[in-house]
Every structure is written in C-alpha cells, then in structure tokens.
Amino acid sequence: MARRIRRARDPLGLKRALSDRLLPGLVAAMALLAALALAGSRGAEALKERWQQGAAAAVTVQLPPEQAGRMEDAMALLRARPEVAWAEPVNPERMHELLRPWLGEVPALPLPSVLELRLHNTALDPAPLQRALSDAIPGAEVEAHGIWVARLAALARSVQGVALAVLALVIGVAVAVVAVATRAGLASRRQAIEILHDLGATQSDIAGRFARRIGLLAAGGALAGAAIAVPALAALSGLAAPLAGGMVQPWSALPWLDLALLPPVAGLIGWATAQLSVRRWLRRLP
Known part of the structure; x- marks a missing residue:
C-alpha cells in the first residue's frame, strides 16, 4: 500500500x-x-x-618643526578661508599612534605640527590655499588626498x-x-x-x-x-x-x-x- x-x-x-x-x-x-x-x-x-565621503574631503596641513609655535596663526588663517569647512590640530599622542606601526616606539625627534581640515567642496583646487598658507607661514605644506x-x-x-x-x-x-x-x-x-x-x-x-x-x-x-x-x-x-x-x-x-x-x-x-x-x-x- x-x-x-x-x-x-x-x-x-x-x-x-x-x-x-x-x-x-x-x-x-x-x-x-x-x-x-x-x-x-x-x-x-x-x-x-x-x-x-571621508578621505576625499580631508586635507592635511604640515608645519615644519621650526614653525610649531605658529599653530594658532595657521588655524586662524585656515578657519577664515571660505572653502574650509572645518580645521583642527592633530594631537601629538595621535601622531605617535599613527607612526607606531612603522617606527615602533617613536624616538624623541622633532615632528612636524599637523592640522586636519575639510573642504566644503572636494572638487576645489587646494593650490590657492597652499599659496596663502605658504605666504603666511614659510615651509607650510598642504596635502590633498582627492587624487588618490x-x-x-x-x-x-x-x-x-x-x-x-x-x-x-x-x-x-x-x-x-x-x-x-x-x-x-x-x-x-x-x-x-x-x-x-x-x-x-x-x-x-x-x-x-x-x-x-x-x-x-x-x-x-x-x-x-x-x-x-x-x-x-x-x-x-x-x-x-x-x-x-x-x-x-x-x-x-x-x-x-x-x-x-x-x-x-x-x-x-x-x-x-x-x-x-x-x-x-x-x-x-x-
């Protein structure tokens, strides 16, 4: 059955x-x-x-060690620029954390002062910002990550x-x-x-x-x-x-x-x- x-x-x-x-x-x-x-x-x-949305909008500004005392001047100049939406200095402890994977315990060497900023428009050319910053603070460098x-x-x-x-x-x-x-x-x-x-x-x-x-x-x-x-x-x-x-x-x-x-x-x-x-x-x- x-x-x-x-x-x-x-x-x-x-x-x-x-x-x-x-x-x-x-x-x-x-x-x-x-x-x-x-x-x-x-x-x-x-x-x-x-x-x-992240790295493309980020721009890094480096001040040489001899210009470390002009951090406030750089901050005031950057925040006054119309194309800059936000700017903050990078904490030294964070710099050591970023360098530790490559250098281990970072030796007591003079490190450049670094600022992070974001632009309102990622398509903007950072060249004018570089010129203005270099005129005010010799040796300052602006590095945009947009191309990468x-x-x-x-x-x-x-x-x-x-x-x-x-x-x-x-x-x-x-x-x-x-x-x-x-x-x-x-x-x-x-x-x-x-x-x-x-x-x-x-x-x-x-x-x-x-x-x-x-x-x-x-x-x-x-x-x-x-x-x-x-x-x-x-x-x-x-x-x-x-x-x-x-x-x-x-x-x-x-x-x-x-x-x-x-x-x-x-x-x-x-x-x-x-x-x-x-x-x-x-x-x-x-």
Missing part, C-alpha cells in the same frame, strides 16, 4: 531520475560563488563611499564590475546545469512521460512536476551554499576591517539579505529553467 501511495505521488519517478545529491551539490557551489560575488560588490561599494581617493574609487568600481560579471556568469552556469539535469531526467523517464502524455496528461502537469522537483533541489542546494558562505565571508570581513576603519564587526558586515535571497532565487531559476526545458522537449513528441 505504501509503495502504491509513493507511486501515486511520484508517477514519473522523478526522485530516482533527478538525484538529490548531484544537482544540489552543483547549485551549492554556484550559490557559494554568487555569495562571494555579491559580498565583493557590496564591499567595494561601501569602501568607495567611505573613501569618497579618486584612483581608489576607480579601483573599487572595477572590482564591483568584475564581481557583477562573475555573478552573471554564475547565473548562466546555474541555468545550464539545471537545463542539463532536466534533460537527463527527461531522457531517463522518457517512456513513463510518453505513457502519461498519451493518457491525457497535459504539458503543464508534466512540466510542473519536473519544475517543482528541480526547484526544491536548487533551493536546498543554494541554502547549503549560503550556509557555507557565512563563515567564509565573516573571515574575509575581518581581514577587510582595517580598510573600513576597524570599527565594523565581521558578522554585522555580512550581506544577510543577499544570503537570505539566494535559496528562493535559486529555486525560482531552477523552476523556470525546468519549465522551459520540459515544455520544449514535450513539443517534439509525436
């Missing part, structure tokens, strides 16, 4: 024709690659925004483009894998399909059974791939934390929404691909 019930629920024998190991395993690998590509794209976008930030932003856009291209490639490969698996299932169950078709089973019924089976297998595989991606992405996020200022926790930086969407999207891709493949195959039957 139980055997008859199983046959009634699966008259095409799809559980035997469509393996619950091979297809989910391949989809899991595709989902892992898709998760890495999505995380790379999101991370590149976040870094680009951080660089453009622009190059880093271009690099981030390139990384983002590559990640999206990889994602498109992964989707294409996943569609091809599902199509091949569907055709293999059709070939192995050809006789049963022809019998049901001759008995009056519609294309929608046959295609729907294949699509549901493959959609569930694809969704399950993508769920496994997303689960594997979580610790890998957390480790990569921890490595990239210094680039984000070291303030972001690895687990909070993960693209949780993208990871949650992988199984239903993979299931939908599997379902749609199976529907199209089966219907095209059925149209060729006599």
